[in-house]
Amino acid sequence: MFKAIAVAAALAATTTVAGAQATSAYKSTAKPAAQQTATAKRHTRVHKAETQAQLQKEAKISEATARQTALQQVPNGSVKSSELERENGKLIYSYDITVPGKTGIDEVNVNAIDGTVVAKAHESPKAEKAEAAAEAKKKTTAKK
Numbered sequence: 377m378f379k380a381i382a383v384a385a386a387l388a389a390t391t392t393v394a395g396a397q398a399t400s401a402y403k404s405t406a407k408p409a410a411q412q413t414a415t416a417k418r419h420t421r422v423h424k425a426e427t428q429a430q431l432q433k434e435a436k437i438s439e440a441t442a443r444q445t446a447l448q449q450v451p452n453g454s455v456k457s458s459e460l461e462r463e464n465g466k467l468i469y470s471y472d473i474t475v476p477g478k479t480g481i482d483e484v485n486v487n488a489i490d491g492t493v494v495a496k497a498h499e500s501p502k503a504e505k506a507e508a509a510a511e512a513k514k515k516t517t518a519k520k
Contacts, residue, residue, distance in 0.1 A: 435488035442469035
Protein backbone atom coordinates (compact mmCIF):
# COMPACT_ATOMS: atom_id res chain seq x y z
CA MET A 377 0.00 0.00 0.00
CA PHE A 378 2.92 2.29 0.70
CA LYS A 379 4.08 1.77 -2.91
CA ALA A 380 0.65 2.79 -4.27
CA ILE A 381 0.75 6.02 -2.28
CA ALA A 382 4.29 6.78 -3.48
CA VAL A 383 3.30 6.14 -7.13
CA ALA A 384 0.23 8.37 -6.78
CA ALA A 385 2.32 11.17 -5.22
CA ALA A 386 4.91 10.90 -8.00
CA LEU A 387 2.18 10.97 -10.64
CA ALA A 388 0.57 14.03 -9.05
CA ALA A 389 3.92 15.83 -8.86
CA THR A 390 4.63 15.09 -12.53
CA THR A 391 1.23 16.34 -13.60
CA THR A 392 1.63 19.54 -11.57
CA VAL A 393 5.08 20.26 -13.01
CA ALA A 394 3.91 19.55 -16.57
CA GLY A 395 0.89 21.81 -16.09
CA ALA A 396 3.06 24.59 -14.70
CA GLN A 397 5.48 24.31 -17.62
CA ALA A 398 2.65 24.44 -20.14
CA THR A 399 1.20 27.55 -18.51
CA SER A 400 4.53 29.35 -18.39
CA ALA A 401 5.25 28.43 -22.02
CA TYR A 402 1.88 29.81 -23.03
CA LYS A 403 2.46 33.03 -21.14
CA SER A 404 5.87 33.60 -22.65
CA THR A 405 4.62 33.35 -26.25
CA ALA A 406 1.48 35.44 -25.81
CA LYS A 407 1.65 39.20 -26.19
CA PRO A 408 0.08 41.26 -23.43
CA ALA A 409 -2.99 43.22 -24.47
CA ALA A 410 -1.25 46.54 -23.74
CA GLN A 411 1.43 45.84 -26.34
CA GLN A 412 -1.09 44.90 -28.98
CA THR A 413 -3.13 48.09 -28.64
CA ALA A 414 -0.08 50.34 -28.42
CA THR A 415 1.00 49.35 -31.92
CA ALA A 416 -2.49 49.45 -33.44
CA LYS A 417 -2.99 52.21 -35.99
CA ARG A 418 -5.57 54.86 -35.26
CA HIS A 419 -8.32 55.35 -37.78
CA THR A 420 -8.61 58.88 -39.07
CA ARG A 421 -11.66 60.22 -40.79
CA VAL A 422 -10.86 61.62 -44.20
CA HIS A 423 -13.04 64.52 -45.25
CA LYS A 424 -13.38 64.73 -48.98
CA ALA A 425 -13.88 68.17 -50.41
CA GLU A 426 -17.34 68.55 -51.87
CA THR A 427 -17.62 70.16 -55.27
CA GLN A 428 -19.93 73.08 -55.96
CA ALA A 429 -21.97 70.84 -58.27
CA GLN A 430 -22.55 68.33 -55.45
CA LEU A 431 -23.54 71.09 -53.05
CA GLN A 432 -25.91 72.69 -55.57
CA LYS A 433 -27.68 69.36 -56.12
CA GLU A 434 -28.31 69.14 -52.39
CA ALA A 435 -29.58 72.74 -52.00
CA LYS A 436 -33.37 73.08 -51.90
CA ILE A 437 -33.56 76.84 -52.50
CA SER A 438 -32.03 78.76 -55.37
CA GLU A 439 -29.06 81.09 -55.05
CA ALA A 440 -31.24 84.01 -56.20
CA THR A 441 -33.76 83.39 -53.41
CA ALA A 442 -30.98 83.13 -50.82
CA ARG A 443 -29.36 86.34 -52.13
CA GLN A 444 -32.67 88.22 -51.82
CA THR A 445 -33.09 86.94 -48.25
CA ALA A 446 -29.54 88.04 -47.34
CA LEU A 447 -29.97 91.52 -48.87
CA GLN A 448 -33.17 92.02 -46.86
CA GLN A 449 -31.02 91.67 -43.71
CA VAL A 450 -28.67 94.51 -44.75
CA PRO A 451 -30.49 97.62 -46.03
CA ASN A 452 -28.71 99.48 -48.87
CA GLY A 453 -26.15 96.67 -49.13
CA SER A 454 -24.64 95.04 -52.19
CA VAL A 455 -23.15 91.55 -52.40
CA LYS A 456 -19.35 91.63 -52.55
CA SER A 457 -18.92 87.84 -52.68
CA SER A 458 -20.92 84.69 -52.12
CA GLU A 459 -20.40 80.96 -51.85
CA LEU A 460 -22.29 77.77 -51.19
CA GLU A 461 -20.58 75.79 -48.45
CA ARG A 462 -21.06 73.32 -45.65
CA GLU A 463 -20.37 74.91 -42.28
CA ASN A 464 -20.87 73.08 -38.97
CA GLY A 465 -22.75 70.34 -40.81
CA LYS A 466 -25.24 72.74 -42.43
CA LEU A 467 -25.42 73.60 -46.10
CA ILE A 468 -25.45 77.40 -46.36
CA TYR A 469 -25.13 80.26 -48.78
CA SER A 470 -22.64 82.72 -47.31
CA TYR A 471 -22.78 86.36 -48.46
CA ASP A 472 -20.32 89.17 -47.78
CA ILE A 473 -22.33 92.37 -48.10
CA THR A 474 -20.90 95.90 -48.20
CA VAL A 475 -22.79 99.05 -47.32
CA PRO A 476 -21.76 102.46 -48.75
CA GLY A 477 -20.24 104.66 -46.03
CA LYS A 478 -19.75 101.76 -43.60
CA THR A 479 -16.39 100.05 -43.01
CA GLY A 480 -16.05 96.29 -43.07
CA ILE A 481 -18.63 93.83 -44.30
CA ASP A 482 -21.79 92.19 -43.04
CA GLU A 483 -21.70 88.43 -43.41
CA VAL A 484 -25.09 86.79 -43.78
CA ASN A 485 -25.53 83.01 -43.87
CA VAL A 486 -28.73 81.59 -45.35
CA ASN A 487 -29.70 77.93 -44.91
CA ALA A 488 -29.70 76.34 -48.38
CA ILE A 489 -32.34 73.80 -47.36
CA ASP A 490 -35.11 75.93 -45.85
CA GLY A 491 -34.07 79.55 -46.66
CA THR A 492 -33.82 80.79 -43.07
CA VAL A 493 -31.11 83.19 -41.93
CA VAL A 494 -28.64 81.13 -39.91
CA ALA A 495 -26.24 83.92 -38.91
CA LYS A 496 -25.59 87.60 -39.44
CA ALA A 497 -22.43 89.33 -38.25
CA HIS A 498 -20.49 92.50 -38.97
CA GLU A 499 -16.78 92.04 -39.62
CA SER A 500 -14.33 94.88 -39.29
CA PRO A 501 -11.66 95.22 -42.00
CA LYS A 502 -9.13 93.70 -39.58
CA ALA A 503 -11.34 90.70 -38.81
CA GLU A 504 -12.10 90.24 -42.50
CA LYS A 505 -8.39 90.17 -43.33
CA ALA A 506 -7.71 87.62 -40.57
CA GLU A 507 -10.54 85.40 -41.82
CA ALA A 508 -9.21 85.55 -45.40
CA ALA A 509 -5.74 84.54 -44.16
CA ALA A 510 -7.20 81.64 -42.17
CA GLU A 511 -9.16 80.39 -45.19
CA ALA A 512 -6.08 80.61 -47.42
CA LYS A 513 -4.09 78.61 -44.88
CA LYS A 514 -6.88 76.01 -44.66
CA LYS A 515 -6.91 75.62 -48.44
CA THR A 516 -3.13 75.12 -48.65
CA THR A 517 -3.14 72.47 -45.91
CA ALA A 518 -6.09 70.69 -47.55
CA LYS A 519 -4.11 70.34 -50.80
CA LYS A 520 -1.21 68.56 -49.08
